Amino acid sequence: MKTDIAIIGGGASGLTAAIAAKEANIGARVTIVEKLPRTGKKIIASGNGKCNLSNMLLSEHNYHGSVDALKIIEKMPDYNSFFTDYLGVMCVSGSEGREGGIYPRSNSSNTIVNAMRMKLDELGIEELCGCEVRGIIPEKDGFTLIGGDDNIRCKRLIIAAGGYAAPTFGTDGGIMRLLKNMGYKTAKICPAVAPLRVSPDKLKGLKGVRVKGEISAVSGGEILRTERGEMQFNDNNISGICVFNLAYLFSEYEGRLNLKADLLPDMTWNELKGYLENIRKSRGKLPLEELLTGIFVKNLAMYLVKNSIDRPLTDKISTLKNNELSAVMSRIKALEFEVCGCSPWQNSQSTMGGIHASCVDEYLQSRLHRGIYLCGEILDTAGDCGGYNLQWAWSSGMLAGGSCGKSLKGAGK
Ligand SMILES: Cc1cc2nc3c(=O)[nH]c(=O)nc-3n(C[C@H](O)[C@H](O)[C@H](O)COP(=O)(O)OP(=O)(O)OC[C@H]3O[C@@H](n4cnc5c(N)ncnc54)[C@H](O)[C@@H]3O)c2cc1C
Structure with missing residues (x-):
């Protein structure tokens, strides 16, 4: 199978990256490769099914790790622009959980996932579910992903495969280990929000x-x-x-x-x-x-x-x-x-550690393999409980996806 932009992982950052990549390069073929039978599973479970999607009180003290998460969050559109203006989801500041937490007004995480899935459909983004990527081979003009029945050839690759936390949602750190073997530096890993x-x-x-x-x-x-x-x-x-x-x-x-x-x-x-x-x-x-x-x-x-x-x-x-x-x-x-x-990984909600900041540039493009972009929990930043991790996933997905889409356009696609 051939595609222009492949995204490993259909979680919060992967779905956002897919949308941002397509919006930045509407002519590109964009394909999400997801190990589980459906995308967005962890989002549905988030915030006890209510999805604490962001927080009004974002500060650098809420993020831990080598990646300057707040700097990226601040330069990307905020939750209101993305969810309300762009996806049509009304959000409110909830009284539950952490002070300042933002939730969909419906109080249901399904509202978020439905809105994102509808946008994927509208934009013609493909989903290849039930396909676990087990290898990444850099080629002269792109990458080959090993997994599923067929290998997948892509010109650009976005890695949004999450960390180790909550492995029932498809995140067992497999891609993190793979990247480590490809020479990526990782910061010490342990469960966070646990x-x-x-x-x-x-x-x-x-x-x-x-x-x-x-x-x-x-x-x-x-x-x-x-x-x-x-x-x-x-x-x-x-x-x-x-x-x-x-x-x-x-x-x-x-x-x-x-x-x-x-x-x-x-x-x-x-x-x-x-x-x-x-x-x-x-x-x-x-x-x-x-x-x-x-x-x-x-x-x-x-x-x-x-x-x-x-x-x-x-x-x-x-x-x-x-x-x-x-x-x-x-x-x-x-x-x-x-x-x-x-705690064991199954009791944690996030991953402390991950791919070190020194491995990516300001657009979240890999410094080791040009054409690979990384976003979400796989990178070395862990947010506090209260909407901080999802906000990072959306913002980093927007940045990685947008930069990736534009880079392909620049390459004369
Ligand atoms: C129970 C729970 C509740 C939470 N509640 C909140 C909350 O209310 N607010 C908040 O801010 N944060 C919350 N979090 C944390 C937040 O959900 C995560 O930080 C965020 O979803 C990470 O997004 P991501 O896209 O980086 O990774 P993930 O959402 O983990 O997505 C990664 C995707 O990649 C796929 N994948 C992995 N390996 C492969 C492979 N080899 N091939 C193909 N696909 C692969 C996985 O199946 C998965 O779908 C919660 C976490 C949990 C577990």
């Missing part, structure tokens, strides 16, 4: 507990980043959006990363002390297991007391000494866990 693993012993008694608070990633006493939100304690990990946004740090601080939670961030030490001293008086006759049940759910309340002082929980609250009260307060204000690993 729970962080801590020792199950430290979580005994906490399973299923959810609590709102502040959680920091700490290494060697230095606070690396602090997030607020609801954390959830599981068998062997801590999850919640606030933890997801710290997961990317595991790649750099593996073996020396701790999580430190303040379970009452809005209360000062003295305010908490006053509250507990009052409890010692007013609830003095009750057992210690009731000390914190006015603030936290029972399991968490008992866990905090049990892990602060060496006493039977049946002892009376009135018998608490001041130093014991301080120990309980320290647990509440600085509950610490050693991070012993990151």
